[in-house]
Amino acid sequence: MHVFGRFDWQASRNDVVRLSLSSNGSGFQVPNLLVQEEEGQRERQELRDDYEALHWTHVFNSTTVGDLALFRRSSTAKLLDPDLTGSPFFIEQHRNQRTEGLHASLSKDWARHAVKVGVEGSRLPLSERFTLAVTDPEDVDPDSPVLAYTLDQPFLFNAKHTGTRASWYVQDHVRITQHFSADVGLRLTTTTC
Numbered sequence: 001m002h003v004f005g006r007f008d009w010q011a012s013r014n015d016v017v018r019l020s021l022s023s024n025g026s027g028f029q030v031p032n033l034l035v036q037e038e039e040g041q042r043e044r045q046e047l048r049d050d051y052e053a054l055h056w057t058h059v060f061n062s063t064t065v066g067d068l069a070l071f072r073r074s075s076t077a078k079l080l081d082p083d084l085t086g087s088p089f090f091i092e093q094h095r096n097q098r099t100e101g102l103h104a105s106l107s108k109d110w111a112r113h114a115v116k117v118g119v120e121g122s123r124l125p126l127s128e129r130f131t132l133a134v135t136d137p138e139d140v141d142p143d144s145p146v147l148a149y150t151l152d153q154p155f156l157f158n159a160k161h162t163g164t165r166a167s168w169y170v171q172d173h174v175r176i177t178q179h180f181s182a183d184v185g186l187r188l189t190t191t192t193c
C-alpha cells in the first residue's frame with residue numbers, strides 16, 4: 001500500500017509553501033519450515049513508513065532565494081504472533097525509528113558564483129521491544145541458556161534512545177570558463193547518540 005499527496009500554495013509572488021505527505025505499508029507472513037507449518041505457526045510481519053514535510057521557499061530577488069523545511073519520518077517494523085503459534089520459539093518484536101528535523105538554506109548567484117549556505121538539525125528517536133520464549137523445549141539444545149525463558153517468564157527487552165544531528169554547510173558552483181566549472185564546499189556535522 002502506498003499513499004502520497006503534495007499540496008502547493010503560491011502564498012505571494014515571492015513565496016511558495018508545499019506540504020508533502022506519504023504513507024507506505026506492507027504485511028506478509030513469515031516463511032515457515034515444513035514442520036512449523038504442520039504445527040500451525042502463523043507469524044506475520046508488518047512494515048509501516050510515513051513522511052510529512054512542510055517547505056517554504058522565499059524569493060528575495062532575482063539572485064537570492066531562501067528555503068525552510070520542517071520534516072518528520074517514521075518507520076516501524078513489527079514481528080507478530082498474537083496466537084502464540086511460534087515453534088520452537090515464540091518471538092515478537094516492535095521497532096520504531098523517527099527522524100524529526102529542520103533544514104534552512106540561502107542561495108545567492110553573482111558573477112561566476114552560485115553560493116549556498118545552510119543549516120540542518122534533527123532528532124532521532126529510536127525504540128525497540130523484543131520478546132522471546134521457548135514453546136517446544138524438546139526441539140532446543142538442552143544446554144542452551146534460552147531454555148530459561150518460558151511463556152510465563154519470557155525474555156523481555158525494551159529500550160528507547162534519542163540521538164541528535166546538527167550540520168552547517170557552504171558550497172559554491174564556480175563557472176571558470178564557458179565550458180568548465182568547479183564545485184567546492186565544506187560541511188561540518190555533529191552527532192550525539
